[in-house]
Amino acid sequence: MAERLAGKPVVEKIAEELGSRIGSLAERGVECGLALLRIGERPDDLSYERTAVKRAESLGIKLRRTVLEDGASQDEIEAAIDGINRDASAHGCLMFRPLPGDIDEQAVCDTLKTEKDIDGISSAALAAVFMDRDFGFAPCTAAACMRMLDFYGIPLEGAHVVVVGRSLVIGKPIAMMLLRRNATVTLCHSRTKDLASTMRAADIVVCATGRARMFGPDCFSPGQTVLDVGINFDDDGNLCGDVDFDAVEPIVGAITPVPGGVGSVTTSVLMAHAVEAAERSVGV
Amino acid sequence: MAERLAGKPVVEKIAEELGSRIGSLAERGVECGLALLRIGERPDDLSYERTAVKRAESLGIKLRRTVLEDGASQDEIEAAIDGINRDASAHGCLMFRPLPGDIDEQAVCDTLKTEKDIDGISSAALAAVFMDRDFGFAPCTAAACMRMLDFYGIPLEGAHVVVVGRSLVIGKPIAMMLLRRNATVTLCHSRTKDLASTMRAADIVVCATGRARMFGPDCFSPGQTVLDVGINFDDDGNLCGDVDFDAVEPIVGAITPVPGGVGSVTTSVLMAHAVEAAERSVGV
Structure with missing residues (x-):
C-alpha cells in the first residue's frame, strides 16, 4: 500500500501560514485583495470560482469579481485587465482559462502586470521560471x-x-x-x-x-x-x-x-501567491 | 568509425542561402547591419570578434563596432545598447559575454530591443523559446x-x-x-x-x-x-x-x-539571424 499524499494537510498548513501573514498585513492597514476575471459561464470556470471564493472568504482575502459576457472582444477583455492593473486593492488576479472564441489569449495574459500575475500566465512570469529569476509567480x-x-x-x-x-x-x-x-x-x-x-x-x-x-x-x-x-x-x-x-x-x-x-492544493497556492503579492506591494 | 559531423558543409550551406537573401535585401536598398558590443579586451571576446568580423565581411554584412573600456558602468553599457536600439542601420546586435565586474548582466540584456536580439539574450527572447512562440531569436x-x-x-x-x-x-x-x-x-x-x-x-x-x-x-x-x-x-x-x-x-x-x-556553425547562425532581423525590419 502506497503512502497517500493527500492535499488536506498541505492545505491546512498553508492556511495556518497565511492566517498570520494576513494578520500582519491587516496591522499595516492592508487588506489582501484578489481579482477574479471570468468570461462567460463555463461550468469548469464556475466550479473553480466557487472553490476560490470559499477559500478566499475563509482566509479573509477580499474578492473583486469581474464577469464579461461570452463573446466579449479582445479590447473588452484587455480593458478589464487594465482595470485590475489600476485597482490598488487587487493585489493579484486569477483569470479563468482557456478564453472562449478566437481571442489572442497570450496578448490578454501579457496585459496583466507581472506583479499581479499570481498564476504565472504572462510571458514575463514564464520567462522568470525558465531563467530561475526571483520575481513574478510560477503557475x-x-x-x-x-x-x-x-x-x-x-x-x-x-x-x-x-x-x-x-x-x-x-x-x-x-x-x-x-x-x-x-x-x-x-x-x-x-x-x-x-x-x-x-x-x-x-x-x-x-x-x-x-x-x-x-x-x-x-x-x-x-x-x-x-x-x-x-x-x-x-x-x-x-x-x-x-x-x-x-x-x-x-x-x-x-x-x-x-x-x-x-x-486541492492549487487554490491554496493561489491564495498564498495573492498574499505574497500584497506583501511585496508594501515591501514586506 | 563514427560519421564525423563537420561544421564546414553546414557553414557553406548557410553562406549560400544568405548570399541570395542578402542580395534580395540589397535590391530593396537594405544593407544588412550587425552591431558588435564589446567591453574590455578579453582574449575570448577578441577571438570571437575576429571570427565574426571575417564572416560578416565575407558575406557583405556591414559591421558597426562599439568598444567600451573594461570598468564601464551599468549606465554606460546600457547607453551603448540604447544607441544600437536607435541605429536603424544595425539590424542585430552581438554583445560579448560574460560582462566584466559587478554589472547586472540581465538588466543590460533586457535593454536590447527584442527584434535586434539575435543571440537570444533578453528575457523576451528566452520567454519565446520557452513558450514556442515565433518571435525573437534563440541563442x-x-x-x-x-x-x-x-x-x-x-x-x-x-x-x-x-x-x-x-x-x-x-x-x-x-x-x-x-x-x-x-x-x-x-x-x-x-x-x-x-x-x-x-x-x-x-x-x-x-x-x-x-x-x-x-x-x-x-x-x-x-x-x-x-x-x-x-x-x-x-x-x-x-x-x-x-x-x-x-x-x-x-x-x-x-x-x-x-x-x-x-x-564553427554558431557564427554562421549569428549572421543568419542578422539577415532575418533585417528581413523582418522591412517586412520580408
Missing part, C-alpha cells in the same frame, strides 16, 4: 506540486523525475522548478517512445496529460512517488486523474489521489 | 545545434535526447527546441546521479558543460549521435570539447569534432 498547479513534494519530504536533489505533459501550465514550468532543485528531469509527451518503461525508471513521476486513467500499472515501479495532476471525468462522469489509482496504488511508494490531491 | 549556439542535426538528417521525432548542462545559453533553450520537434528530452547536470548510464541510454547526446574532455567512452553507446558544444583548452593549451573525442569516436554512430563542429 499555481506547478507550484502546488512543489508544495506537495516538500510537505511530504520527497528528496529532489539528484532525483530522476519524469514529467509527462509539456504544457506551460504544468509540464514545462515544473521541469524548470525541479531542475532548480537539482533534480534530473525527463520531459515526455504524446510522441514519446517507450513511455511506460521511461516512467518506470524514474524516482518521481508527474502525470499531467489530462487524459482519464491513461496510466496503468505497467507505467510504474515499486518505491516511486507519483503526482497525478489530471482532473478528468471518466465515461461514467466520475472525477478521476491521469493515473488508474486503484491499479497503481498497490505498486508505488507514494501517490496523490484525485480528487483530494494536487488539485 | 545562437542552441540554434547551431539544431542546424547541425537537421543538416545531417538526424531524426528528432520521438528520439530520446540527453542534454548535459542547464545553462540559458545552450542547455535549457535546446531542450525546448528539441521538445518542440517532438523529441523526449532529459536535462542532466553536475548533480545528476548515474550520469554515464543515463547518457548511454539516449539516441542523441548534447554535451554542454564546458569541462575539457569530461566524457569518456563509458558515457556512450553504439549508434548514438553526439553533439559536443564545449570549447575548452586542456592542460597543454590544446582546444578540445567536453568529449574525449579520440576515445569516443570509435564507439558512437556520429559525432561533432572540436574544433570544426558546432562552434
Whole structure:
C-alpha cells in the first residue's frame, strides 16, 4: 500500500501560514485583495470560482469579481485587465482559462502586470521560471506540486523525475522548478517512445496529460512517488486523474489521489501567491 | 568509425542561402547591419570578434563596432545598447559575454530591443523559446545545434535526447527546441546521479558543460549521435570539447569534432539571424 499524499494537510498548513501573514498585513492597514476575471459561464470556470471564493472568504482575502459576457472582444477583455492593473486593492488576479472564441489569449495574459500575475500566465512570469529569476509567480498547479513534494519530504536533489505533459501550465514550468532543485528531469509527451518503461525508471513521476486513467500499472515501479495532476471525468462522469489509482496504488511508494490531491492544493497556492503579492506591494 | 559531423558543409550551406537573401535585401536598398558590443579586451571576446568580423565581411554584412573600456558602468553599457536600439542601420546586435565586474548582466540584456536580439539574450527572447512562440531569436549556439542535426538528417521525432548542462545559453533553450520537434528530452547536470548510464541510454547526446574532455567512452553507446558544444583548452593549451573525442569516436554512430563542429556553425547562425532581423525590419 502506497503512502497517500493527500492535499488536506498541505492545505491546512498553508492556511495556518497565511492566517498570520494576513494578520500582519491587516496591522499595516492592508487588506489582501484578489481579482477574479471570468468570461462567460463555463461550468469548469464556475466550479473553480466557487472553490476560490470559499477559500478566499475563509482566509479573509477580499474578492473583486469581474464577469464579461461570452463573446466579449479582445479590447473588452484587455480593458478589464487594465482595470485590475489600476485597482490598488487587487493585489493579484486569477483569470479563468482557456478564453472562449478566437481571442489572442497570450496578448490578454501579457496585459496583466507581472506583479499581479499570481498564476504565472504572462510571458514575463514564464520567462522568470525558465531563467530561475526571483520575481513574478510560477503557475499555481506547478507550484502546488512543489508544495506537495516538500510537505511530504520527497528528496529532489539528484532525483530522476519524469514529467509527462509539456504544457506551460504544468509540464514545462515544473521541469524548470525541479531542475532548480537539482533534480534530473525527463520531459515526455504524446510522441514519446517507450513511455511506460521511461516512467518506470524514474524516482518521481508527474502525470499531467489530462487524459482519464491513461496510466496503468505497467507505467510504474515499486518505491516511486507519483503526482497525478489530471482532473478528468471518466465515461461514467466520475472525477478521476491521469493515473488508474486503484491499479497503481498497490505498486508505488507514494501517490496523490484525485480528487483530494494536487488539485486541492492549487487554490491554496493561489491564495498564498495573492498574499505574497500584497506583501511585496508594501515591501514586506 | 563514427560519421564525423563537420561544421564546414553546414557553414557553406548557410553562406549560400544568405548570399541570395542578402542580395534580395540589397535590391530593396537594405544593407544588412550587425552591431558588435564589446567591453574590455578579453582574449575570448577578441577571438570571437575576429571570427565574426571575417564572416560578416565575407558575406557583405556591414559591421558597426562599439568598444567600451573594461570598468564601464551599468549606465554606460546600457547607453551603448540604447544607441544600437536607435541605429536603424544595425539590424542585430552581438554583445560579448560574460560582462566584466559587478554589472547586472540581465538588466543590460533586457535593454536590447527584442527584434535586434539575435543571440537570444533578453528575457523576451528566452520567454519565446520557452513558450514556442515565433518571435525573437534563440541563442545562437542552441540554434547551431539544431542546424547541425537537421543538416545531417538526424531524426528528432520521438528520439530520446540527453542534454548535459542547464545553462540559458545552450542547455535549457535546446531542450525546448528539441521538445518542440517532438523529441523526449532529459536535462542532466553536475548533480545528476548515474550520469554515464543515463547518457548511454539516449539516441542523441548534447554535451554542454564546458569541462575539457569530461566524457569518456563509458558515457556512450553504439549508434548514438553526439553533439559536443564545449570549447575548452586542456592542460597543454590544446582546444578540445567536453568529449574525449579520440576515445569516443570509435564507439558512437556520429559525432561533432572540436574544433570544426558546432562552434564553427554558431557564427554562421549569428549572421543568419542578422539577415532575418533585417528581413523582418522591412517586412520580408
